[in-house]
Amino acid sequence: MTAPLRRVTQRDIARMAGVSQATVSLVLNNRTDADVRIAPETRDRVLRVIAETGYAADPVARRLASRFNRIIGVFTYEPAFPSGSRDFFHPFLLGIEEYAERVGCDLLLFTSAPVVDGRRRIFHQDNRLRLADGCILLGREIDGAELQRLNGDGYPYVAVGRRDDAGGPVPYVGADYASAVSRLVETALRHGHRRLTYVGMGMTAESSQDRRQGFVAAAGTAESARQVAAAPGAADATLDDLLADGSTAAFVEDFATAVALEAAARRRGLTVPGDLSIVTLGDPTVPVPTDIAFTGFRIPREEMGRQSVEVLTGVIDGSAGGLQQRLLPCELVEGSTLGTPDPAVDRP
Amino acid sequence: MTAPLRRVTQRDIARMAGVSQATVSLVLNNRTDADVRIAPETRDRVLRVIAETGYAADPVARRLASRFNRIIGVFTYEPAFPSGSRDFFHPFLLGIEEYAERVGCDLLLFTSAPVVDGRRRIFHQDNRLRLADGCILLGREIDGAELQRLNGDGYPYVAVGRRDDAGGPVPYVGADYASAVSRLVETALRHGHRRLTYVGMGMTAESSQDRRQGFVAAAGTAESARQVAAAPGAADATLDDLLADGSTAAFVEDFATAVALEAAARRRGLTVPGDLSIVTLGDPTVPVPTDIAFTGFRIPREEMGRQSVEVLTGVIDGSAGGLQQRLLPCELVEGSTLGTPDPAVDRP
């Protein structure tokens, strides 16, 4: 190993070209303002030396002197490349990367953030947020206190997924779950379903709230629209509950639960959607093997990633005017698990 | 939007605590050298103010003044989160993230690197490599000229995958393809195979060279050991060629080609491995649907990611002594596509 060579700096270039460091900087930044004038010969001379030496400005010094880094932080509340839930983050990252590339920004993954109580923390002793010009927040549940702190600090950020206010409005790019669920409920009602059940996971996250709100909003004309909590493991109990209630359509928050529910129904000799319609309210977040084409909707994850970068760059350079909150529409998936309820099922 | 608040700096802390900026820095870095002494009361006072304000050192300034950033760059020659070949990078990134987290480093993805002639370039006008303390290079084929430049600049980096020298030895963490292929060839010979064919893709990448070398090295006692180039689309022609040659075992570089070859054989009523043994020389890089359990080996991608970070940190802080080149063993996969050649096949 040779001794680490010293960087070539603007001073070196300046000396070689017989000009001042300031001139090198001006040439480098192609400044042609009225009050900054460099003779073409001088400019060429400097550029030639730069080319010869292969000089490249130190981005760190640049950042210190000016304002921005062209670095976009990405904070994930869970590891960004998990083996388990890899399908959750991946589409977001894909969109983020694509747009970051387009605007010429690098992506900084905050892998150094320590895990406390099972989740990563943004704020800790050696907080490194300021490395980036701004930050994209990814995660099913985001700590409200941390959002509040971000707002207080005036640090530019965008959450992926709608977030409730936290000491002020939270900039976000989310998916319009409420509307998507509402449309599914309306479809069910058109098919003649009268008794509906929302099968949740007992979560308080905004994404869950929004789905429930969409359910409630559209189910006004139903005979019954109730909510229950369930886990994939308790599919049989959930099925009992649905049958006892006389529900003909289940709106299932979690994809894996829907899969388990369908399997349980089949085991009992029930048909889907003949005896029971099952609607899923989102893409699988973990790989679940199934051949069933569930009726539901698609979360525009990739587009959310893209637009989160777009919004963030706006927030950073201040060009974004007012409130930066976007809800993207979800595309409905027709599938084959929502049908007309079998009249054989006893109803008045 | 409020005006972007000025950062809290060490100067602010110093003023509040009634000390100098230097003292704040010393306290912050927990300096306890013999010639640096801070009274416990002073230290506490400073720490209290730091805690109150939630101050965090600006990593950019820190980097400029000192040497390191705790940022590890990741340069991918293709997008890091591709939709197509997502399975290629993902395991590497997983290992990289895991180890980076362990050593408390952040990960910088160089998404800003522009694409020229269909591939990303490390070196371009506004080269941002120096943002990171060092860099991990990912990609099937890495430009030798760029490696040479990296070596010349004395920039710390590690390639994932073995690389030929480029103006000096290239630090890398690779997989020992040669040995893995050799062992597979030996297995085939033990099974009685005498005529072997290496089905390559006509690539010149080191990973391809190594496989071929392993093939040649172990096939010495075979009656025939030849190499052909083939693409998945030309499976039928390849099969013809194999049969004409009387080869009983095909060592197929590309997973998709192996799948196509097996399908072609089945269409012709041939059995695998009865009539033809097929060995794959690596995991699929793109998702290929197949139910066949191919005989081959597993590339320790995750471990390669982990160790690349380990090696890089060593290179960066200079603690790594000599040459940093590691070849990790590949685990053989028994599978069911390598068997004893059917004696019915005409051979002398």
Next chain:
DNA sequence: TCGCCGTGCTAATACGTATTAGCATCTATG
């Protein structure tokens, strides 16, 4: 000849931190 303006560049400074030489002040020692 003087003043004025346009041109081409440089000196000085800021950005926020780390480091080091060295200045006071106090304590122990002779």
Next chain:
DNA sequence: CATAGATGCTAATACGTATTAGCACGGCGA
């Protein structure tokens, strides 16, 4: 009481770039 040494801190400077005020020079009009 003078002095040596330890102690606790600060002033100064470096890191590499961007920015801005302003200097020196030459040409031109009056």
